[in-house]
Amino acid sequence: MDNKFQWVYSEKVKDHFIHPRNVLEDEAKYNADGRGIVGNIKCGDEMIVAIKVDKEKNTIAECKWKTYGCASAIASTSILSEIVIGKTLDQAYHLTAKDIAKELGGLPEHKIHCSVLGHKALRAAIEDYYTRSGMTDKVEEEKAHIICQCMNVTDIEIEQAVLEGARTYLELQEHTKLGTVCGQCKDKAIQMLEEYKKKHFSK
Amino acid sequence: MKRKVYLDHNATTPLHPEVKKTMIEAMDAFGNPSSLHSFGRQARRIIDDARDRIASFIDGKGEDIVFSGSGSEANNTVLNLLYCAARHCEAPHTKRHQIITSQIEHPCILEAAACLEERGIDVVYLPVDRTGKIDMDKYSSLISDKTALVTVMMANNEIGTIQDIKEIGKIAHKHGAMFHTDAIQAVGKIPVNVHELGVDYISLSAHKIYGPKGVGALYVSPGVPFCPFIRGGHQEKGRRAGTENTIGIAGFGKAIEMRVTEMAPEAKRLLSLKARLKAGIEKNVPNIQFNGHPADSLPGTLNVSFFGAEGEAILLYLDLEGIAVSTGSACASGSLDPSHVLIAAGLPAEEAHGSIRISMGRDNTEEDIDYTVEKIALVIDKIRKMSTVR
Numbered sequence: 001m002d003n004k005f006q007w008v009y010s011e012k013v014k015d016h017f018i019h020p021r022n023v024l025e026d027e028a029k030y031n032a033d034g035r036g037i038v039g040n041i042k043c044g045d046e047m048i049v050a051i052k053v054d055k056e057k058n059t060i061a062e063c064k065w066k067t068y069g070c071a072s073a074i075a076s077t078s079i080l081s082e083i084v085i086g087k088t089l090d091q092a093y094h095l096t097a098k099d100i101a102k103e104l105g106g107l108p109e110h111k112i113h114c115s116v117l118g119h120k121a122l123r124a125a126i127e128d129y130y131t132r133s134g135m136t137d138k139v140e141e142e143k144a145h146i147i148c149q150c151m152n153v154t155d156i157e158i159e160q161a162v163l164e165g166a167r168t169y170l171e172l173q174e175h176t177k178l179g180t181v182c183g184q185c186k187d188k189a190i191q192m193l194e195e196y197k198k199k200h201f202s203k
Numbered sequence: 204m205k206r207k208v209y210l211d212h213n214a215t216t217p218l219h220p221e222v223k224k225t226m227i228e229a230m231d232a233f234g235n236p237s238s239l240h241s242f243g244r245q246a247r248r249i250i251d252d253a254r255d256r257i258a259s260f261i262d263g264k265g266e267d268i269v270f271s272g273s274g275s276e277a278n279n280t281v282l283n284l285l286y287c288a289a290r291h292c293e294a295p296h297t298k299r300h301q302i303i304t305s306q307i308e309h310p311c312i313l314e315a316a317a318c319l320e321e322r323g324i325d326v327v328y329l330p331v332d333r334t335g336k337i338d339m340d341k342y343s344s345l346i347s348d349k350t351a352l353v354t355v356m357m358a359n360n361e362i363g364t365i366q367d368i369k370e371i372g373k374i375a376h377k378h379g380a381m382f383h384t385d386a387i388q389a390v391g392k393i394p395v396n397v398h399e400l401g402v403d404y405i406s407l408s409a410h411k412i413y414g415p416k417g418v419g420a421l422y423v424s425p426g427v428p429f430c431p432f433i434r435g436g437h438q439e440k441g442r443r444a445g446t447e448n449t450i451g452i453a454g455f456g457k458a459i460e461m462r463v464t465e466m467a468p469e470a471k472r473l474l475s476l477k478a479r480l481k482a483g484i485e486k487n488v489p490n491i492q493f494n495g496h497p498a499d500s501l502p503g504t505l506n507v508s509f510f511g512a513e514g515e516a517i518l519l520y521l522d523l524e525g526i527a528v529s530t531g532s533a534c535a536s537g538s539l540d541p542s543h544v545l546i547a548a549g550l551p552a553e554e555a556h557g558s559i560r561i562s563m564g565r566d567n568t569e570e571d572i573d574y575t576v577e578k579i580a581l582v583i584d585k586i587r588k589m590s591t592v593r
Contacts, residue, residue: 008519017516018523023589037591041553044513044541046591068591070515182552183540 010105013075020074022081024050024064032064034132036124039117043150043182045069047077049121053089053129060084060092065121072104072111076118079103084122093126093138095119097152113181116152147188150181155192162196169193207525208571212411212564213360213388213504214529219413219565222457226415229453236447237438246449253456257420260459261405262396269421269442270452271432274387274408275311277421278354280432280443281383281404282315285351286324287430299351299380301325305337306547307364308356312385313543316354329355334496335364335548343374350380357389361544361560362495363504365393372401381427387411387419391462392470392501403427409451413565414458418451465565473502473563476572480505480561483576488583494545494558503563506545508554509583511592517559520582526575529560553592 007014024030032050039046045068052062063084065077080100084092097119101107107115130138144154153176161175169190173179179186209217218226229249234242236250255265271277282302304316306328316326327345329337337355346353353375358365368384375382383404386395390405391412397405405422409415423429429442436444484491484507494506509517514530521528530542541555550558561575 017519020589025588041556041592042551044552044556048591066589066591068511069513071519073513074516074589181540 009072009075009107009111012079012103012105013072013107016075016078016104017071020078022062022064022078024048024066027066030064032125034125034127034129036121036126036128038120038124039069040149040182041068043184045073045114045117045150047073047117047121049077049080049118049125051084051122051125051129057088058090059086059088063122063125069114069117070111072107072114073117075104076100076107076114077121080118080122089126089129089138093123093140095122110180113151113177120152147192148176148178148181148185150185151177151179153178153185158189158192159196162193166193167197205525206571206574208567208575209527210561210563210567210571210575211527211529213363213501213560213562215410215416216413216564217566218415218454219458219461221461222414222454225457226450226454229450232449232453236449246447249449249453249456250447253452253459256456257407257459258422260463261390261407261422262398263422264425266440267423267425269423269439270447270455271419271421271443272417272445272448274385274406274411274419275309276432277406277408277419278309278311278385278387279315280421281352281354281406282312282319283432284428284430285381286319286322289430299349301327301347301349301351303327303329303342303346303350303353303355303375303380305329305331305355307331307335307337307359307361307544308354309360309385309387312354312356324351325349331364331547333549334499335359335362335494335544336496336499337366337371339367339370342371346374346378346380348378350375350378352381352383354383354385357384357386357395358393358501359495359544360388361542362506362548363388363501363562364496365389365499365501368400368402376401388501388504391459391466392503394466397422397424409455409458412458412462415451415454418448418455420455469565470502473567476563476567476569477503477505479569480563480572480576483572484579487576487580492554494548494550501562503567505561505563506558507561508545508550508558509586510554510557511590512557512583512586513590514557514559516586517557517579517582520585521559521575521578524578524582526578529562530558 033053035050037048048066050064054061063081067074067077097116100115100118127139144156146154166172166175232246234246236246254268258265258268320326331337355371357368372382381403384402385406387408390407403424408419431442433444490510492508541552545555
């Protein structure tokens with residue numbers, strides 16, 4: 001029966017789920033040059049990414065990870081730990097969530113946040129390295145503020161959604177997928193929704 | 204060949220071989236049960252036989268059973284019947300503008316109730332305690348002569364907790380409210396007697412008890428208000444339009460017939476399998492917690508939280524070992540939210556995320572359980588080794 005039916009996710013996700021690469025098994029003994037932690041187990045996903053840097057070439061020499069989460073979260077960090085090896089810090093820093101999802105052969109819409117989180121964890125690890133080695137100028141300040149941590153939705157996107165016609169919390173969710181995971185941002189999002197409605201549409 | 208262990212009987216069950224036989228026979232009875240000729244009468248006979256069997260199993264009368272396309276349809280029928288807007292439908296209860304239900308109902312009740320809220324009905328969602336039992340004090344204090352309907356599920360699909368339906372119904376009736384119980388997970392697994400329980404409406408389903416999918420039923424106590432959810436036909440005495448699913452209903456009837464003799468011994472066997480499973484998990488996996496009521500629980504249902512491991516990952520690793528379990532309810536599997544039942548029972552989100560439901564059935568053996576325990580221990584260990592939470 002196993003082979004007759006397609007698995008829930010892509011074969012690539014399955015492969016990385018069954019055989020996760022580069023798991024950070026003993027964190028205490030691992031001398032990372034940079035470490036990032038993102039997510040929250042309350043939301044169902046938490047990731048730690050630790051990197052070692054080849055300081056001469058300015059490339060990522062090693063990438064290890066730990067993930068609390070579903071199959072696509074595990075696969076996202078696993079594939080990430082492979083694709084960043086040998087990349088320059090700058091290249092790795094500018095890798096996108098889309099790149100990760102693409103490498104995995106695609107993720108279903110409700111699992112895209114796993115690749116988003118993986119991407120954030122890697123960025124956090126690289127930023128940690130930059131900070132530790134006095135290269136804070138390389139850290140790109142996020143201009144936008146993330147309101148929904150799970151789906152990585154920012155205030156800028158909320159404003160954009162309002163401008164595109166979202167008027168209720170439900171419509172805002174349809175536009176941005178905000179609050180569709182843990183829902184903790186609901187009150188804040190409703191408050192911002194009202195603010196942007198007032199800003200743009202009040203008479 | 205790798206062992207296959209199906210432990211998701213609360214999602215659905217395999218057909219009982221006898222049910223399958225009956226359904227195959229019923230396939231030849233193609234006549235429209237409404238037709239007066241012999242072809243129609245043959246199909247009519249099959250349906251009425253099933254109706255009588257199902258009714259007598261819960262100590263009701265055949266005429267009180269309304270077949271439906273699913274248990275969800277039966278539930279939706281009840282939630283909608285008191286508030287039909289048509290004038291000729293006006294039931295005395297439409298002047299009562301409150302419905303009382305619980306936070307741990309199946310989504311088909313919760314979403315139908317949310318719809319009524321949109322229409323201005325006051326819906327009270329009763330909280331439950333850590334074991335999943337509804338807060339009776341709160342219930343007693345909130346019910347009044349404004350309450351039209353109380354609907355509380357008999358046995359919960361996710362944690363197996365069985366409610367004190369008789370007591371809940373008594374209180375509902377004392378205040379003149381109608382009382383419905385969604386007994387889809389209960390009928391055929393534990394004794395259900397409409398007179399003993401004193402219910403006005405009961406929802407039933409075939410596919411949770413080795414019958415076919417796509418057929419459910421609603422028991423409607425004589426004399427209580429009724430309004431069809433699906434209109435446009437005289438079938439089911441005008442209470443549910445649409446040509447009857449003869450094959451499905453035949454299967455439902457047979458499934459119930461098999462429960463008459465098989466339910467009690469099966470319940471006993473499942474309880475002992477559950478004890479074996481619990482003991483095995485407790486012995487081999489640290490940092491766990493069982494959810495639900497320790498005694499008032501469906502015989503074959505066990506819900507367990509594994510700290511530091513996420514449910515979907517557990518499910519999929521077990522699936523690779525041939526073991527089928529579930530996280531929360533199967534209907535919620537497209538969703539990322541932790542189980543609303545476990546959250547209502549007071550579990551922190553991180554524990555609810557790491558929970559699986561193991562629901563056993565008639566084909567499961569002790570060997571299945573031992574194999575499952577062995578694999579759970581391996582899978583949880585693997586997941587925890589790569590988890591951020593230790």
